[in-house]
Amino acid sequence: MSDQPSIDSVRAATIVDPKDRKSFALKDRETRGDRIFDSKKDAKASLEADALAINELQDAMFACKAGALLVIIQGIDTSGKDGTTKECFKYTSPLGVNVFGFGKPSEEELAHDYLWRLHIRAPKRGFIHVFNRSQYEDVLVVKVRNLAPPKMIEQRYEQINAFEKLLAENGTRVLKLMLHISKEEQGVRLRERLEVPAKRWKFNPADLEDRKLWDKYQQAYETAIQRCSTPHAPWHVIPADSRSRRDATAARLIRGELEAMKPSYPDPGYRLDQFEID
Amino acid sequence: MSDQPSIDSVRAATIVDPKDRKSFALKDRETRGDRIFDSKKDAKASLEADALAINELQDAMFACKAGALLVIIQGIDTSGKDGTTKECFKYTSPLGVNVFGFGKPSEEELAHDYLWRLHIRAPKRGFIHVFNRSQYEDVLVVKVRNLAPPKMIEQRYEQINAFEKLLAENGTRVLKLMLHISKEEQGVRLRERLEVPAKRWKFNPADLEDRKLWDKYQQAYETAIQRCSTPHAPWHVIPADSRSRRDATAARLIRGELEAMKPSYPDPGYRLDQFEID
Numbered sequence: 001m002s003d004q005p006s007i008d009s010v011r012a013a014t015i016v017d018p019k020d021r022k023s024f025a026l027k028d029r030e031t032r033g034d035r036i037f038d039s040k041k042d043a044k045a046s047l048e049a050d051a052l053a054i055n056e057l058q059d060a061m062f063a064c065k066a067g068a069l070l071v072i073i074q075g076i077d078t079s080g081k082d083g084t085t086k087e088c089f090k091y092t093s094p095l096g097v098n099v100f101g102f103g104k105p106s107e108e109e110l111a112h113d114y115l116w117r118l119h120i121r122a123p124k125r126g127f128i129h130v131f132n133r134s135q136y137e138d139v140l141v142v143k144v145r146n147l148a149p150p151k152m153i154e155q156r157y158e159q160i161n162a163f164e165k166l167l168a169e170n171g172t173r174v175l176k177l178m179l180h181i182s183k184e185e186q187g188v189r190l191r192e193r194l195e196v197p198a199k200r201w202k203f204n205p206a207d208l209e210d211r212k213l214w215d216k217y218q219q220a221y222e223t224a225i226q227r228c229s230t231p232h233a234p235w236h237v238i239p240a241d242s243r244s245r246r247d248a249t250a251a252r253l254i255r256g257e258l259e260a261m262k263p264s265y266p267d268p269g270y271r272l273d274q275f276e277i278d
Numbered sequence: 279m280s281d282q283p284s285i286d287s288v289r290a291a292t293i294v295d296p297k298d299r300k301s302f303a304l305k306d307r308e309t310r311g312d313r314i315f316d317s318k319k320d321a322k323a324s325l326e327a328d329a330l331a332i333n334e335l336q337d338a339m340f341a342c343k344a345g346a347l348l349v350i351i352q353g354i355d356t357s358g359k360d361g362t363t364k365e366c367f368k369y370t371s372p373l374g375v376n377v378f379g380f381g382k383p384s385e386e387e388l389a390h391d392y393l394w395r396l397h398i399r400a401p402k403r404g405f406i407h408v409f410n411r412s413q414y415e416d417v418l419v420v421k422v423r424n425l426a427p428p429k430m431i432e433q434r435y436e437q438i439n440a441f442e443k444l445l446a447e448n449g450t451r452v453l454k455l456m457l458h459i460s461k462e463e464q465g466v467r468l469r470e471r472l473e474v475p476a477k478r479w480k481f482n483p484a485d486l487e488d489r490k491l492w493d494k495y496q497q498a499y500e501t502a503i504q505r506c507s508t509p510h511a512p513w514h515v516i517p518a519d520s521r522s523r524r525d526a527t528a529a530r531l532i533r534g535e536l537e538a539m540k541p542s543y544p545d546p547g548y549r550l551d552q553f554e555i556d
Contacts, residue, residue, distance in 0.1 A: 063480075082373055085371070086371040086372070086373060089371075089372045090369070090371075091368070092372070093363070093364040093367075094363065094367045094370070094372055094375045094376065094377045094408070095360055095363055095364060095377050095379075095410070097372045098372070098377075099373050099376075101373075187555050187556065190555050191550060191555055194548055194553070197543065197545065198341075198543045200545055200546060201342070201543050202341075203546065203548050205553070208555065211556075265478070266479045267478055267479070268478060268479060268481065270478060270483070271472065272472040272473055275472065275483070277468050277469055277486065277489070278465065278489075
């Protein structure tokens with residue numbers, strides 16, 4: 001464990017610098033993750049320690065209700081949004097962490113502005129919420145598949161920035177993770193879904209349609225990240241071809257956010273000798 | 279592990295028989311739990327196996343969306359509602375389990391009927407929701423502290439039965455767990471909360487007021503269980519003086535509910551050779 005990367009170094013390796021965001025290019029980012037963790041073994045050891053720490057930090061955060069954490073996870077099909085969530089919070093009590101998936105909007109959701117369904121699921125103080133897909137779908141799939149007029153989509157980047165700034169300025173840290181995999185690795189995983197019986201239910205022929213639009217999705221992600229990596233809610237691009245490195249990288253960042261809140265158990269000042277307990 | 283109690287035997291040891299519910303008396307139920315698990319070591323081994331099985335069953339349940347599970351946990355202060363939830367779901371991905379705590383209702387909640395805030399948090403197919411406190415607060419604390427007219431409270435038992443029947447008949451299994459501790463053990467735990475710094479934030483002097491109303495609470499629980507242990511949603515009384523036995527007993531019952539759903543991974547019939555993945 002002596003050579004594990006520090007939280008600061010993982011942050012530096014994954015962040016999209018808000019000051020330099022317009023020059024961000026997805027192709028400059030690695031998908032393997034071996035610049036962050038030398039070996040899978042290192043990654044697994046790091047994840048193990050961080051998943052335990054995340055549980056302890058969450059418990060203290062729940063006790064002191066100092067703030068909330070919103071983790072937004074985006075990535076194309078098979079990039080591992082479910083798996084990352086499961087691993088990072090594998091030791092965290094379900095009492096303090098809730099996961100919300102945002103698929104195709106319901107009729108009721110569509111009858112509101114597109115941020116409504118996100119906002120009503122924002123975390124209370126003391127809680128961690130994970131958004132598995134998020135408001136970014138409204139500038140990703142919606143853009144690639146032309147589900148809204150370009151002018152409306154164009155307005156959304158600033159609307160999303162304002163929404164996240166509202167959350168951040170009112171005590172919710174916003175951690176945005178883009179799981180970055182290569183086209184080759186997606187091919188491997190789609191084939192795997194068809195070959196492994198317990199994974200077959202996850203296969204959706206429509207995923208192959210999205211795969212044909214690979215370049216358009218990559219472009220939409222790049223634009224979203226360029227426009228929305230802000231000081232109050234920067235984007236992190238996580239190499240996701242290796243599951244163990246992906247999970248370990250995400251866990252380091254989540255732990256970092258929780259540590260930055262400095263949660264501690266409040267002491268209301270009660271002492272045993274003040275009370276009579278029969 | 280050879281002598282572990284079967285799920286059926288744990289169910290038999292904890293259930294309040296709907297056919298005989300009117301004669302139910304809380305004083306007839308043990309708080310120690312050593313009739314279910316001989317030793318704490320046995321209980322811990324059983325919990326470990328069940329917590330792993332609960333994760334696997336939940337994953338299949340999520341895949342096939344065959345039904346939902348609602349676990350209602352009630353019990354007086356310090357009986358271990360949080361701890362039981364944490365232990366039973368310690369290996370379950372947060373993707374499939376959500377916990378909702380029902381404390382003092384908000385103004386908005388009070389402006390609706392008392393079941394509204396519960397119903398909107400009922401699980402979707404494929405999900406497990408845990409209610410940490412529930413609609414039963416409206417016939418427990420509300421009754422003991424005279425927060426509603428007796429006539430209204432009297433009507434609630436049948437209203438709750440109808441609500442739970444609605445859920446059950448529409449695909450949600452309802453598992454109701456009452457954590458049963460002795461007054462002595464509560465005294466020990468309240469003192470512990472004052473002595474252990476990391477637990478002190480949980481101490482609330484108002485808990486001592488409730489402790490003075492011990493007999494009234496026990497009576498209110500007994501009535502609620504007599505009136506609401508129904509065939510579609512029976513009550514289980516879990517001995518809760520021993521944390522390890524309590525958790526292991528709850529986990530056996532939760533596993534039993536999930537197994538009864540017979541979740542299995544659906545096979546949509548796709549095969550690799552049907553698709554071209556470049």
